[in-house]
Amino acid sequence: MEKKRTDPMAYQPGMERITSEILDKVLKNVDNYDYLKVTSRDVKQALKKDHLSIEDYGALLSPAATPYLEEMAKKAILETRKHFGNSIGLFTPLYIANYCENNCVYCGFNCKNKIRRGKLSLAEMEEELKAIAKTGLKEILILTGESRHHSGVDYIGEGIKMATKYFSTVGIEIYPLNVDEYADLKKCGADFVSVYQETYNLGKYEQVHLSGSKRVFPYRFDAQERALMGGMRGVSFGALLGLDDFRKDAFATGLHAAFIVQKYPHAEIGFSTPRLRPFINNADNNPNDVHEQQLLQVMLAYRLLMPFAGITISTRERAGFRDHVIGMVATKISAGVRVGVGGHEEEEKGDEQFEISDPRSVSEVHQMILNRGLQPVYTDYIRV
Amino acid sequence: MTGQLVIGGHNFNSRFILGSGKFSLEIVKAVVENGGAEMVTLALRRANLGGEENILDYIPRHITLLPNTSGARTAEEAVKIARLAREIDCGNFVKVEVIRDSKYLFPDNYETIKATEILARDGFVVMPYMYPDLNVARDLVSAGAAAVMPLASPIGSNKGLCTRDFIEILVSEIAVPIIVDAGIGRPSQACEAMEMGVDAVMCNTAVATAKNIPLMARAFGQAIESGRNAYLAGLGRVLTQGEASSPLTGFLED
Numbered sequence: 001m002e003k004k005r006t007d008p009m010a011y012q013p014g015m016e017r018i019t020s021e022i023l024d025k026v027l028k029n030v031d032n033y034d035y036l037k038v039t040s041r042d043v044k045q046a047l048k049k050d051h052l053s054i055e056d057y058g059a060l061l062s063p064a065a066t067p068y069l070e071e072m073a074k075k076a077i078l079e080t081r082k083h084f085g086n087s088i089g090l091f092t093p094l095y096i097a098n099y100c101e102n103n104c105v106y107c108g109f110n111c112k113n114k115i116r117r118g119k120l121s122l123a124e125m126e127e128e129l130k131a132i133a134k135t136g137l138k139e140i141l142i143l144t145g146e147s148r149h150h151s152g153v154d155y156i157g158e159g160i161k162m163a164t165k166y167f168s169t170v171g172i173e174i175y176p177l178n179v180d181e182y183a184d185l186k187k188c189g190a191d192f193v194s195v196y197q198e199t200y201n202l203g204k205y206e207q208v209h210l211s212g213s214k215r216v217f218p219y220r221f222d223a224q225e226r227a228l229m230g231g232m233r234g235v236s237f238g239a240l241l242g243l244d245d246f247r248k249d250a251f252a253t254g255l256h257a258a259f260i261v262q263k264y265p266h267a268e269i270g271f272s273t274p275r276l277r278p279f280i281n282n283a284d285n286n287p288n289d290v291h292e293q294q295l296l297q298v299m300l301a302y303r304l305l306m307p308f309a310g311i312t313i314s315t316r317e318r319a320g321f322r323d324h325v326i327g328m329v330a331t332k333i334s335a336g337v338r339v340g341v342g343g344h345e346e347e348e349k350g351d352e353q354f355e356i357s358d359p360r361s362v363s364e365v366h367q368m369i370l371n372r373g374l375q376p377v378y379t380d381y382i383r384v
Numbered sequence: 385m386t387g388q389l390v391i392g393g394h395n396f397n398s399r400f401i402l403g404s405g406k407f408s409l410e411i412v413k414a415v416v417e418n419g420g421a422e423m424v425t426l427a428l429r430r431a432n433l434g435g436e437e438n439i440l441d442y443i444p445r446h447i448t449l450l451p452n453t454s455g456a457r458t459a460e461e462a463v464k465i466a467r468l469a470r471e472i473d474c475g476n477f478v479k480v481e482v483i484r485d486s487k488y489l490f491p492d493n494y495e496t497i498k499a500t501e502i503l504a505r506d507g508f509v510v511m512p513y514m515y516p517d518l519n520v521a522r523d524l525v526s527a528g529a530a531a532v533m534p535l536a537s538p539i540g541s542n543k544g545l546c547t548r549d550f551i552e553i554l555v556s557e558i559a560v561p562i563i564v565d566a567g568i569g570r571p572s573q574a575c576e577a578m579e580m581g582v583d584a585v586m587c588n589t590a591v592a593t594a595k596n597i598p599l600m601a602r603a604f605g606q607a608i609e610s611g612r613n614a615y616l617a618g619l620g621r622v623l624t625q626g627e628a629s630s631p632l633t634g635f636l637e638d
């Protein structure tokens with residue numbers, strides 16, 4: 001018999017509710033977004049603008065914009081150059097735990113998937129951090145599966161403190177927190193927070209987040225805002241492209257970020273553009289209709305909407321794609337990536353979240369950046 | 385003949401200040417050599433402290449470093465970054481940049497004044513990046529700024545002198561050097577700024593994104609010098625109608 005599932009709009013105990021109008025604004029705009037009505041004339045108009053309106057942005061994400069991809073790229077490369085010069089930031093993720101209490105049907109860490117679970121002790125974490133620091137990297141992104149029970153805020157805080165000994169920039173990609181918890185992690189030394197909404201379509205969200213705290217749609221949606229309220233300097237946004245209608249999801253992601261920066265002008269904004277990937281016990285998990293062409297369109301639209309935003313290109317994509325999008329649209333690239341728990345110095349303690357497509361080391365990525373006439377940047381931040 | 389630029393008691397022959405934020409390190413040297421810049425900014429947050437490659441190794445010795453406080457969102461953070469710069473031997477100059485706007489990167493004038501006051505008291509030669517507002521420029525001078533650096537247009541926009549009229553007011557009212565910073569996209573715009581009487585021009589993106597960087601650096605160096613000469617020579621008036629060479633009212637007898 002099927003279990004009765006909870007309402008994804010209902011908060012669970014302990015989750016802080018903030019007053020914010022952004023969720024409503026985004027969802028309303030997405031409801032009204034009909035990309036099939038966009039004409040090539042709308043696209044051409046949008047391409048002429050310095051500052052895109054919501055409609056212009058929608059036009060660039062529509063199928064009507066497909067023939068204009070090259071033009072979008074030409075414009076995007078200029079915008080990227082203006083704001084970032086020829087700099088490309090380098091970083092690597094470190095998975096410190098892969099326990100997860102959620103059941104997201106698209107992810108290898110989901111609590112129903114039979115994989116090896118693990119969590120680094122602080123001593124093991126230090127070994128990993130040292131090994132990564134040896135490659136020259138200065139920026140690290142600490143990740144966990146979403147389990148408050150196995151990887152509590154205190155544990156993550158200790159990890160962040162240790163990371164600050166070796167890295168000038170520490171970002172976190174963990175489960176959403178309350179404002180005071182973000183403030184605590186900020187004190188520990190984290191400055192940037194990534195939370196991906198995966199899909200902005202509530203119905204789909206409900207279908208793919210079967211249980212666990214992630215099922216609460218608005219709590220996740222407001223995470224960036226709570227992070228900024230807790231004093232974080234920057235926040236990242238992303239939809240998991242291919243999970244639902246990628247055009248609508250990308251549209252929502254851009255607006256989410258745009259409304260946040262309107263309200264918090266100091267916030268540094270980042271975008272990530274993950275596509276669905278196969279994972280252990282599910283080799284068929286695929287990005288459906290999001291081919292490289294569509295992926296690039298989304299990246300270009302983000303760039304033209306927010307010329308100043310950082311855009312990260314993940315190791316989920318193949319080397320050839322990554323090499324071409326840096327400098328044109330992406331400003332940050334990961335290198336030397338392991339998506340299992342540990343595995344840089346210590347033997348891997350837990351299985352991977354998804355399959356990666358670009359296993360190159362830091363020095364290989366560094367050399368590739370130079371070969372493309374760009375400048376690898378290891379640090380772009382000073383913690384004061 | 386162009387006269388020297390004096391900032392905080394230091395003399396500079398060149399009025400071209402190079403922003404290094406968007407360059408590959410090895411290019412900085414080439415630009416300095418071709419553009420003749422004697423002062424180069426250094427984003428401290430980019431300086432690879434203790435790492436293998438240090439930006440300081442790429443900047444010729446005769447160059448005055450202008451560490452900036454980019455990344456600072458408050459006066460307090462700017463002060464901390466400036467002090468850190470001094471600790472790692474970047475000298476006494478500091479470009480104060482306090483930005484709380486990630487979209488346009490406009491400077492926060494209020495926090496900038498506060499930081500300038502503290503750093504000037506600390507003995508720094510303070511060059512604040514500012515939104516061109518006369519009252520603010522006056523406050524900055526009272527706070528101890530050695531120069532003021534109004535923006536021409538948003539950083540990286542290459543739009544040129546959008547704030548032209550306001551910068552002209554600063555030129556006529558403010559006694560310390562006025563250095564146009566941010567938004568200059570072409571040598572002709574740099575030249576135009578110099579013709580208006582500003583004391584120096586800073587560029588970064590426009591050079592960094594050129595196809596031939598050394599050549600563009602040279603073009604900027606020349607444009608800045610040329611604009612300076614034009615200013616010193618005194619620009620002729622711009623007339624919309626022809627002017628009779630003898631006065632129209634010369635016939636009057638009493």
Ligand code: SF4
Pocket residue numbers: 100101102103104107108109110111144145146214
């Ligand atoms: S996506 Fe995140 S929350 Fe969902 S199963 Fe994977 S690790 Fe857990």
